[in-house]
Amino acid sequence: MLKHYWNTALRNLLRYKLFATINIVGLSISIAIFLALTNYVSYQFSYDKFYPGGERIYRIDYFEYQQGQPVLQTARTHDRTALLVHEYAPEVEAVTRVYNEKAYIFTEDVRIVDQNMLYVDSSFLKVFPLKIVSGSADQSLTPPSSVMISKSQARVYFGDADPMGKILYFNERLPFTVTGVFEDIPASASLDFDFLLSWSTMPYYGWVSKDGNFSAPWTFTYVRLKENITDIAAVNRGLTAMANEHITTLEKRGHTARYELRPYENLHTANELSGEAKPATRKTILYALLSLAVFILLAAWINYVNLSLARSLERADEIGVRKVFGASRTAISGQFLLEAAILSCITFVIGCGLYLLFTGPFAALLFTNIAFMPTQPTTWGLYFVGFVTGTTLIAFHPAHFISKYKPALILKNKLGTGKGKANLLHQGLMIFQLFLAVAIVGITLIAGRQLSFMRAFDSGFNTRHTVTLRAPASTNSDSLRRTRFNAFRNDMLQLAALRSGTASMNIPGQEIRFHDEDIHPVGSGTEHKQSFWIMWIDEGYQETFGLTLLGGRNFNAKETGLTVMINETAARALGYSTPTDAVNTRITTGDHEIATVVGVWKDYHHESVHKPVDPIVFFHRHPNEYGYYSFNVESREGNYLKAMETIWHKHYPNDPFIYYYMDRFFEEQYRADELFAKLLSLFSVISITVASLGLFGMASLAMVKRTKEIGVRKVLGATVWNIVVMLSKTYIKLIAISCAFAFPLAYYITWHWLQTFAYKIDIRWWMIILPGVIVLLATLLTIASQSIKAAVANPAKSLKDQ
Structure with missing residues (x-):
């Protein structure tokens, strides 16, 4: 019997090729998208989950307030914090400071720039238990100038040589001895590194105090709690007491502060603070993508139900004959369920093939720069069982519905006209499918408009024709660094393609590295609740980036004394009514330096439009470490890069020539939004396609049911147009109902998403209505062929009893 069912099922799939093809295409695409989205989301949620006992690892964040309003919210803490943690938080088992940098690391034979390295305490491996290949977890990070790799x-x-005891040179040829080797950490790490340098190196060279201080938060502090500690609030209270007792500048500024633990395993999807080691991924986007994955799969299953019901009328004679010869409802249901199981197995294999194809060899077409969770055999098995079981269960309704046909009515061609509970279910499923299509298209349209707005947004500076070079790391501590740069810039500006050049600590598109909470006008009794961002630049910054001067003057090359430029927001934060009021005034810094404000620039967006413009104070200082050298060019035509590289190697023979086109660099900060918009566009097309396949099934069902009605109408004089309009009314009604639900949802979701941007578009009425029009047109085009086919059919054939 089972063999008979199997052969019949295969014969039916081959016989009804259109039905099989539509279902295979819809289900295969849906399972491929489902796999891609769930594996992408799983990868994002897998971040930082690889350390043993990782649930006990926390980062200490720092928050500062004035009159209850936030002044600073940062992932970094003061470098003395770690030294007092055990005193104020006995629940802590181990603590370590971490300072991240990108370094130029080389030997005599190998030279690589921008390597990920961390300065860490010797207790680092107690907080983050790495797998040690060589060396000692207790001693490898203790001596100054030691490094684990x-x-x-x-x-x-x-190469294959034992690295232990060998020398690596960092930046300005500082020697570090390799004291240990550890297994590589996964790419899914918020704290990314290949080199661990001993913290004791920094006080050894006099860069920081051995005992640290509470002058400014600049380093990360991570802790591992003792086992079975659940009262995190108590730990936070102890740490906050430390902050308010030891940060002596708080009282003078009228500020309060608190420290707060944040679970390390949640960093990648937590709300982003300033100073993060790596950009976070917004959890709402991940949940939205996961919801899309489920909805697209549901839409494909709805198609299957509708198409199965449509085809059941075509197979009515077969079912009737089976029943006359004694087939039970169970037997008939089993036949349809077996067909569903076979079809789901075929579509799962094809869907997996599509997933592997478009996340492998053809990844650049759809999923550029997207990482997916590696799928293990066990996971593949779970996906297979889940999909086949789900499809088979979904097929239970049409199988049960079909098995209820009475043979007498079937053989007399007296099946119902499609009214009642079954028809309500069909229409409800179709409304849900159209609802998803309209909602996704609406969300995609608004997201695309916001992305276009961001691309076209006037950031207030020029990056289009700017080339930026990574400043030489080999001269970080060179007292002649500024003199060398001036000579280098003079040679560069001899090239006809270059117009201006500047040295700066950071470039637009990057978060500024340093901030100061204690800047205020000299002699002012009012200190505003504001954290000022600090930049070191030279006199070429204004011309190179095309900034607008609102008052005062630009820096000049021979500035005397400490001078600064500020932006409009900084002028307001300092208490000045207009930008020009700030010119020639003096400010004092957290380091008790006095600086003269020589000019005010119009605000420009140093970072993305996700954030408002921050107050920035620009000091006329050459960046003595790291930094960037930027040059404004006439155009990108010509071979000027080769000439620039030649001049570079003349002045900096020990450093590689690394350049960025600034506009591309700046746009990198919108990569997550670009990805979201790209995926939404893809899913809009897919959801419309899947909905159209469902509509095709519904139309097929309607035409079979209403064949005689159409024949009668034609005999009574109805035109082809009358018939097409009559058949389309139902679908227009379904779309109207789906739009009534989809429009509010699309508005709600996009409104909340837009709140993450400081600068955003307004949602217009047409942005909500247009998706409904698009889906309506797609629907009418889909059903047009079936409607016209039914309308032009010979009524004599339609009215003849089968």
């Missing part, structure tokens, strides 16, 4: 980088620098 990842296994892959040890192979890069030393």
